[in-house]
Amino acid sequence: MEVALKVDVDTHQGLAEGLPRLRRVLERExxxxxxxxxxxxxxxxxxxxxxxxNRGFLKKMFRTNAVSMYGLRTILSGTILPARPIALAFPNLLRELKAAGFEVAVHGYDHVLWQDHIDSLGERGIRAELNDAFEAYRSIMAESPRAFAAPGWRTNAVALRALDEMGLNYRSDTRGRAPFRCMVDGRVLTTPEIPSTLPTLDEVMGRADLRDNAALLRFYLDQFKADQLNVHTIHAETEGMGQLENFAALVGALKERGARFVRMDAVASGLNPAELPVCPVVRTEVPGRAGWVAAQGS
Ligand SMILES: [Zn+2]
Known part of the structure; x- marks a missing residue:
């Protein structure tokens, strides 16, 4: 069983606190x-x-205890308190992460702007977000980024084409089944897309049938497939904070089952683009998440 852990870091606090905790668990394991x-x-x-x-979300906020999950400073960031930088606030954490053997790539510039307004940003707005993100990455890592993962799994034809021009090794913008090439407006893009294949923890942890940690662990172990690449997205703000023990338990259980953990860039370098299926990128809804996400079409 092949497992790629895709760690999304969305916030200042997630990077400051969640990322180092996740790194410690990963290194220990x-x-x-x-x-x-x-x-x-x-x-x-x-x-x-x-x-x-959003209707119904208040209930989820209480159920998942958002204040303790995100912290008050994060909840107020960009509203009544100024927005703090994320990557640029902790360049050394990211350089050390890479030096320790982990892959570091780009998860957009302004996560909230991209996720909420991608379709109204227009070509200029999208290119500005990408340029700012890639420039920030270069200033921190002293090299060009090789991969991109769309904030909130949201993308559109403009973003897909703009990213394709950048010559990345791969993108991970969607939910889906297996690596593919994107068909956009009748054209097949060059950059392989490696979709996330499992639901995220925040999508399932409020479910009535998954109330306790043992049930959550069983649920996830059932989701991983023995005969294919499993791409599991986790969050510095969730698995790296309140759910760290659940994450460590999952990693331990996967290791017991003989899982082989791989970096996404290693997956990408093993792909032969000519052999990948060609699929459109569609929009879908997933249980437990508000609004649409981009997904691998059939
Ligand atoms: Zn994110």
Whole structure:
């Protein structure tokens, strides 16, 4: 069983606190992972305000105890308190992460802006977000980024084409079944897409049938498939904070089952683009998540 852990880092606090904790667990377990870091300002307070406006989300906020999960400073970031930088606030953490053998790549610039407004940003806005993100990455890592993971699994034709021009080794923007090439407006893009194949913990932890940690662990072990690549997205803000023990238990259980942990860039370098299926990128909804996500079409 092949497992790629895709760690999304969305916030200042997630990078400051969640990322080092995850790194310690991964190193203790001798397991590798790929990290995708939001390069710009932390406007997560705006996202949390936005979800408060969504019907039914208030219930989820209480159920998942969002204040203790995100912390008050994060909830207010970009609202009544100024937005703090994310990657640029901790360049050494990211350089050390890479030096320790983990993959570090780009998870957009302004995560909240991208996730909430991708379709109204227009070509200029999208290119500005990508340029700012890649510039920030270069200033921190002293090399060009080789991969991109879309904030909130949201993308569109403009973003897919703009990223394709950048000559990355791969993208991970969607939910899906297995690596593929994207068909956009009748054209097949060059950059392979490696989709996330499992639901995220925050999507399932409020479920009535998964109330305790043992049930959650059983649920995830059932999701991993023995005969294919499993791409599991985790969050510095979730698995790296309140859910660290659940994450460590999952890693331990996967190791017992003989899982082989791989970096996403290693997966990408083993792909032969000519052999990958060609699929459109569609929009879908997943249980436990508000709004749409981009997904691998049939
Ligand atoms: Zn994210």
């Amino acid at each position: 001798r397991v590798t992972a790929s990290f995708y870091v939001a390069m710009g300002p932390d406007n997560s307070g705006r996202a949390i305000l936005r979800v408060f406006r």
